[in-house]
Amino acid sequence: MTPPLRVLIHGGGIGGLTLATALGQRGHRVEVAELRGEPDGVGVGITQPSNALHALREIGVLADCLAAGFRWEELTLCDPAGRTLAVLPQPRMAGVPAANGIPRPALAAVLGRAAVAAGARIRFHTTLTELTEEGEEVKVGLSDGSERRYDLVVGFDGTGSPLRRRLYGDAFGPEYTGFAAWRVTLPRPDWLRGVLVTSADRAAKVSLTPVSDRLMHLAALSAEAEEFRPDPRRAHRQLAERLTGIEGPVAEALAEVTDPAAVVYSRISQVTVAAPWHVGRVVLAGDAAHASTPLLAQGAAMAIEDALVLAESLDAEAEVPAALAAWERRRRPRALWVQALSRAVLRQETGTPTTAAEDELLAIGVPGAAHVLVQPY
Template sequence: MATPLRVLVHGGGIGGLTLAVALARRGHSVEVAELREQFDALGVGIIQPSNALHVMREIGILEDCLAVGFEWQVLTICDPAGNPVAKIPQPQMDGAPANNGIPRPALAQVLGRAAADAGATVRFGTTVADLSDDGEGVDVTLSDGSTGRYDLVVGFDGIGSPLRTRLYGDRFRPEYTGFANWRVTLPRRADLEGVLMSTGNLAAKALLTPITGELMYLGSVFAEAEDFRPDPERAHEQLAERLADFTGPIAEALAQITDPATVVYSRISQVTVDAPWHVGRVALAGDAAHASTPHLAQGAAMAVEDALVLAQELDAADSVPAALQAWEERRRPRAMFVQSLSRAILKQETGTPTTPEEDELLTIGIPGAAHVLVKPY
């Protein structure tokens, strides 16, 4: 579209800020409504696989991400004692490295600066209080009492998306998978040059992931009751109990954890909006539309791909509705592939029965999926 649009992005996380940068650099007027008071992303670190880094290159911040992260190329598979079983080179897209581990807060700061530099406005401590779409535009009232009219509203507002609830009520609530993620940030082992995955004939696997030159995180997934929460006084001991069969690097990492407050525990849920991701001029993207389990390390990558592809389709279309339709047609198959295979891998690794469709997906596996996902999005 030749005419600049006025766009409201609801949510200033990884996907929302990527969209803000991409659109503002194209000359659109972008506001981000972010409920938090600053860019202080929760969590430990994430992996930016090559397709995510390709998006970072396209919006001009690849080098900034690499500067605060840890670039790596090889996944090492080990037995429970830490003995290497396989070293798997990771594929990459043209113009982007294979992988980058990065602390979530550092990525939030990089994206926040880029959004501001591009001319986007971030309104902290605000959320959508009301909206009305008349087909030609969306009238929005924010929680601070301000109002505005927008050509497009995009909900990058996470797995508990308030915008999704406005559009669909309780139809697409987050579904708890029965599993939870335990993660702890630790000093990086000097010999850890990429992700180390320790697994075997166990109902668990554990990973060490470098996220800076100085830091790594230990992560593991276990079946947990929906109402379970770690004991604030002994969360580190509870994690050690779950990983008691591991020796070598995993045990050495566990031995460093002495403060239960450093253990980050998060239940793994997924969302599948089995309906259009847009209603009129209001769209859902990222985890608001298709939250996945973390087994392909592609959740944030799918969100930033959503953002860039939406910007591209707004470039190409002659109307916002046409752009949204084209965007969803491009994005849904790829996002659903990631979600379905991620969930199948979780079930396979934990001994949960799989469906025939999941068994077929599992023939692709994690290495095969990596090769699929470095193809153009």
């Protein structure tokens, strides 16, 4: 086991706060540099699949997540008219639900409290400005003018990762997939007890997901030009245009979207760092290293797994470099498999030609992938 370390986590999102909690609970001295003024809770709801819930149980926040969210066990496939085609029970890891929907702000609050309770210090409105590795230390300059030394620096700083750019320049920047996600938070009807999925003329995939006792989110995936941005005055109407032809529950939910400001739009990009994810005592994790499309709902889950496995690797190894090497050997195959399969599912569901390698991945099917993902990581 490594001795207690001084650790800087660059990024206070889901992965960063999970790692801060896991390391703080193990006695490491942790600081989180977060550019925003509060824990990163931007967006609408998020799905926590069973493997994410299993990892969150390990740091003691499962009960809080379930209390703030809405657990579910089934996925219902419908045709555009709203008729049920299939009801698919979702696999689960032992002792946790198949999935939990939760509002992002609620999850950020849960993880922020856990990190602070574990002894981590969160430095808001702060980002990294200088980085120099000196022997067994990393000298870091921060935007508040301070200069500090750490034994380990971890970049959980997202698809646009400043830390990744410091290590590799523009070599592994985000790659736009040609698709974007539209999301809206709405009141949850009592009948929605799991996820409902369908498609539309211009949207490859549309879903309703419960995220609390009172709320659900509507999410739509559509092909969009990279430069496209919704009109802030009519974003709700632009979303409706993409859902032309849909009837039934999704149409009823869409009719409630009357405020263009309620529509959250985000382009879907992926990041693949083909070089090592760690250089010396600096390591990239989560979306900074392997951002994937949302088709398997595994992006945040992979970041949470990254965090827990990194903490475990530091437990198992006597030196930081050995722990980082062991962590990457364990995480790279799983994270890149999820990324590749998720991209293949995106191509399949949008009618985009797939490669032979993607066809091999798709042969397992999404249900098969779900069963793989609830195996130990």
